[in-house]
Amino acid sequence: MKLNQLMSPLIETEIKPDIEINSIQFQSSLVQKGDIYIAIRGFTNDGHKYIGEAISKGASAIVGEEDLLSLPVPYFRVADSREALGRLAASFYNFPAKKHRMIGITGTNGKTTTAYMVKYILQYAEKSCSLISTVSNYINGQELVSTATTPSSLELNKLLSLSNDESVVMEVSSHGLDQKRVEGIEFEFGLFTNLTHDHLDYHKDLNEYFETKSKLFDCLGSNGAAIINSRCPWGLKMIERLRCREIPVYTFGQQATDDLQLLTFNEQLDSDFIIQEKGKDEIWNIKLSMPGAYNRENAMAAILLALRKGVGMKLICEALETFPGVPGRYEVYQHHSGISFVVDYAHTPDGMENFLETVKRRENKKLIHIFGFRGNKDVSKRKQMMDISSFYCDEIILTFDDLNGVSAKKMKTELNELAVKWGKGKARIITDRTSAIEYAWEHADKNSCIIITGKGPESYKEDFSLPTDTDADTIKYLFTKKVKFIER
Numbered sequence: 001m002k003l004n005q006l007m008s009p010l011i012e013t014e015i016k017p018d019i020e021i022n023s024i025q026f027q028s029s030l031v032q033k034g035d036i037y038i039a040i041r042g043f044t045n046d047g048h049k050y051i052g053e054a055i056s057k058g059a060s061a062i063v064g065e066e067d068l069l070s071l072p073v074p075y076f077r078v079a080d081s082r083e084a085l086g087r088l089a090a091s092f093y094n095f096p097a098k099k100h101r102m103i104g105i106t107g108t109n110g111k112t113t114t115a116y117m118v119k120y121i122l123q124y125a126e127k128s129c130s131l132i133s134t135v136s137n138y139i140n141g142q143e144l145v146s147t148a149t150t151p152s153s154l155e156l157n158k159l160l161s162l163s164n165d166e167s168v169v170m171e172v173s174s175h176g177l178d179q180k181r182v183e184g185i186e187f188e189f190g191l192f193t194n195l196t197h198d199h200l201d202y203h204k205d206l207n208e209y210f211e212t213k214s215k216l217f218d219c220l221g222s223n224g225a226a227i228i229n230s231r232c233p234w235g236l237k238m239i240e241r242l243r244c245r246e247i248p249v250y251t252f253g254q255q256a257t258d259d260l261q262l263l264t265f266n267e268q269l270d271s272d273f274i275i276q277e278k279g280k281d282e283i284w285n286i287k288l289s290m291p292g293a294y295n296r297e298n299a300m301a302a303i304l305l306a307l308r309k310g311v312g313m314k315l316i317c318e319a320l321e322t323f324p325g326v327p328g329r330y331e332v333y334q335h336h337s338g339i340s341f342v343v344d345y346a347h348t349p350d351g352m353e354n355f356l357e358t359v360k361r362r363e364n365k366k367l368i369h370i371f372g373f374r375g376n377k378d379v380s381k382r383k384q385m386m387d388i389s390s391f392y393c394d395e396i397i398l399t400f401d402d403l404n405g406v407s408a409k410k411m412k413t414e415l416n417e418l419a420v421k422w423g424k425g426k427a428r429i430i431t432d433r434t435s436a437i438e439y440a441w442e443h444a445d446k447n448s449c450i451i452i453t454g455k456g457p458e459s460y461k462e463d464f465s466l467p468t469d470t471d472a473d474t475i476k477y478l479f480t481k482k483v484k485f486i487e488r
């Protein structure tokens with residue numbers, strides 16, 4: 001693409017000479033001849049320091065925030081490099097968001113599950129839909145590897161340009177919003193699931209976290225609308241704020257004022273519930289394929305969104321009954337000895353509480369909980385997660401999650417402290433995650449349910465002793481290799 005065309009969202013005057021730009025990069029090591037390099041001032045590093053490297057690797061032009069003179073290639077100074085990256089990425093890929101109906105989902109928990117449900121319902125109703133999520137991306141029906149919850153604006157625009165699907169449902173994380181990864185994207189719908197304690201390593205406090213999440217609704221197009229959970233206090237705050245701005249808001253919850261109201265649910269079988277649309281006489285019985293009050297709430301969000309997109313309630317009910325679930329979310333592995341395993345992605349206090357409460361209610365068994373904490377992530381939630389686990393479970397095995405550069409020794413010391421202080425005498429430490437699962441399996445009996453949380457379907461980043469790559473792999477490995485145990 002020619003430089004003038006690429007830069008047109010940022011610069012109105014003609015640039016001479018109008019050189020050819022092959023690609024955009026914001027990581028200097030990836031620059032190739034003919035690329036434009038965008039220097040970003042980050043949290044740990046400063047892209048401006050790498051302008052020299054980018055030029056030596058063949059960059060034809062540079063964008064940055066500093067006042068730089070006498071570079072050997074054209075330099076464009078901007079007020080905000082992350083914003084510029086978003087605009088240039090959209091320009092480079094010919095503004096691909098414009099050809100889609102964009103649906104953005106934000107909130108602390110439930111984004112992935114809701115996004116998968118939305119995609120499934122729309123496709124069930126024969127409306128094509130791409131998905132951009134933590135677990136996987138699906139473009140034109142093809143699964144692609146996902147490397148983030150919300151990809152960089154460069155990756156996002158590339159994915160959007162590849163997609164021929166009418167709608168695109170995507171997760172929009174607070175990091176993504178803060179770092180302007182959805183810059184320039186206009187959403188038809190913005191959906192808010194909930195807000196509870198997480199990411200306080202990144203955000204100063206819950207208020208700042210909320211303000212960042214609320215930026216999704218600044219990205220609504222002129223006909224855009226918000227879909228919000230009225231059960232969550234932060235949701236109520238968002239509703240009030242958006243209504244003051246005369247933005248159309250549709251709510252789901254348990255009040256008669258909600259656009260989609262939960263009327264009742266089956267106490268035993270929480271996934272069986274009755275809902276009603278505001279102003280309509282009919283009531284609808286939903287039989288959701290996923291358990292838990294929290295998944296009911298995720299389903300309500302997806303239903304309301306599908307209704308707003310014109311899908312009939314009958315089709316929605318049918319779709320949710322056959323919804324295959326989400327990888328690594330409440331995934332049950334039942335062994336014929338009676339021992340069951342449940343793998344889940346709970347990694348926040350609220351997520352863990354919701355999930356464990358559901359397991360406790362459904363599985364009338366001894367609960368053995370295996371989990372750890374990500375290195376270099378919000379440490380302030382750990383005590384609360386220990387409290388919740390020791391409240392619901394009979395035994396706890398603390399183990400390693402991703403260390404993310406924290407030394408094994410340091411993490412082990414922290415796990416020991418947490419176990420002693422908050423484990424209520426139920427916690428032991430087995431740092432090797434696969435050994436922890438093996439230990440639980442070897443000490444379990446037919447009345448045991450072994451719960452493994454934190455990584456869901458993700459691959460292990462650390463080296464563990466068993467030749468397995470995920471928690472599900474480890475379970476399957478033990479099921480096939482440890483046959484002797486079954487006879488015990």
Ligand SMILES: CC(=O)N[C@H]1[C@@H](OP(=O)(O)OP(=O)(O)OC[C@H]2O[C@@H](n3ccc(=O)[nH]c3=O)[C@H](O)[C@@H]2O)O[C@H](CO)[C@@H](O)[C@@H]1O[C@H](C)C(=O)N[C@@H](C)C(=O)N[C@H](CCC(=O)O)C(=O)O
Binds near residue numbers: 173
């Ligand atoms: C904490 C965080 O969000 N960091 C993001 C941030 O990194 P940063 O500001 O620290 O970047 P930096 O290392 O200081 O570097 C600054 C700039 O210099 C460039 N650089 C750096 C070194 C070099 O040799 N050459 C070079 O060009 C870097 O490419 C970057 O553009 O900006 C980078 C570039 O835009 C992002 O890639 C990076 O995301 C990292 C990979 C990350 O892990 N983010 C996670 C926390 C995240 O975003 N997670 C959310 C989900 C959260 C959840 O809900 O659980 C997500 O949406 O995925």
Ligand SMILES: Nc1ncnc2c1ncn2[C@@H]1O[C@H](COP(=O)(O)OP(=O)(O)OP(=O)(O)O)[C@@H](O)[C@H]1O
Binds near residue numbers: 107344347351355
């Ligand atoms: N609506 C909800 N409220 C509370 N907890 C939930 C909700 N939905 C899911 N959870 C819990 O949170 C975990 C993660 O769910 P999900 O992946 O859908 O959320 P997410 O917001 O996409 O998380 P992340 O952005 O970290 O991937 C689930 O495995 C479950 O334990």
